[in-house]
Amino acid sequence: MKATLPELPYPYTALEPVIDARTVELHYSKHHQAYVDGYNAALDKLAAARASGDFSSVKHLKRELAFHGSGHALHSIYWRSMTPNPVPLADGRLKSAIEASFGNFETFEREFKTACTIVEASGWGILAVAPDGRLEIYTIEKHQDLVEIGFVPILACDVWEHSYYLSYQNRRADYVEWFFRMIDWTSVATSYEEVAA
Ligand code: MN
Numbered sequence: 402m403k404a405t406l407p408e409l410p411y412p413y414t415a416l417e418p419v420i421d422a423r424t425v426e427l428h429y430s431k432h433h434q435a436y437v438d439g440y441n442a443a444l445d446k447l448a449a450a451r452a453s454g455d456f457s458s459v460k461h462l463k464r465e466l467a468f469h470g471s472g473h474a475l476h477s478i479y480w481r482s483m484t485p486n487p488v489p490l491a492d493g494r495l496k497s498a499i500e501a502s503f504g505n506f507e508t509f510e511r512e513f514k515t516a517c518t519i520v521e522a523s524g525w526g527i528l529a530v531a532p533d534g535r536l537e538i539y540t541i542e543k544h545q546d547l548v549e550i551g552f553v554p555i556l557a558c559d560v561w562e563h564s565y566y567l568s569y570q571n572r573r574a575d576y577v578e579w580f581f582r583m584i585d586w587t588s589v590a591t592s593y594e595e596v597a598a
Contacts, residue, residue: 403444404437404470407477415485419579424567432563433476436544439469471544475525478557481592484585495590498597502536509538510581516540517558517577526577528556528589534597555592556584 409429413422443465450458490496490506503509516538517526525541529552539548558580565576 404440404473406434406437407480409480411485416483416583418568419583420483420565421568424563424565428559428563429476429480432561433473436469436472436476440466440473443469467545468543475527475541475544475554475557476559478527478554478592479559481588482556482558482585483580483583484588485583487583487585488587490586490590493590494597495586495593498534498536498593512538513556513558514574514577514581517560517580518574520560523561525560526558527554529554530593530596553596555596556589 406429409425413426413429416425443462446458447462447466450456450462490499496506499506499509503512513526513528517540520526520540521542524543524546525539527539527541527548529537529539529548531537532551537549537552539552539554541547558577560573560577565573569576
């Protein structure tokens with residue numbers, strides 16, 4: 402099945418001044434769209450390779466699927482991870498899981514911000530759910546490197562420069578700080594409930 406660009410849950414201007422409208426527009430309509438297109442193109446080429454029986458390109462195409470498919474999936478989570486009207490994480494299963502996994506919310510916050518800030522070159526900081534319901538933070542390089550199979554991301558902070566460079570230039574830590582204040586904890590808690598059912 403082909404990937405499609407999900408609807409942005411707010412207008413391009415909604416996250417200003419934390420993330421400027423031009424950045425959101427370019428990021429969503431150009432960058433995210435390119436991952437959707439790249440994924441679909443790789444799917445077509447894979448189908449053609451299978452139809453022809455020539456599997457010489459399969460290794461390359463699987464890399465393309467991993468890169469573009471993971472990029473598409475993480476961007477879809479990224480847009481849902483933020484809200485123009487953030488509220489603190491309410492008591493509930495997600496809060497309990499964060500406290501069980503990291504000790505307390507403050508420790509989680511520090512580790513998550515660190516994970517986002519220390520990514521080498523382009524990547525992500527994510528919060529993900531283990532098969533047993535435990536939570537883990539990952540520093541992802543590109544869209545797909547340094548993660549464990551079986552973990553499902555529920556919160557994602559994009560730290561590719563296209564996410565923040567127009568407003569923050571090289572000050573990634575400032576962008577991460579503001580991203581954290583804009584997290585849609587209601588949405589993240591709903592994702593946790595779905596994954597850790
Ligand atoms: Mn991005």
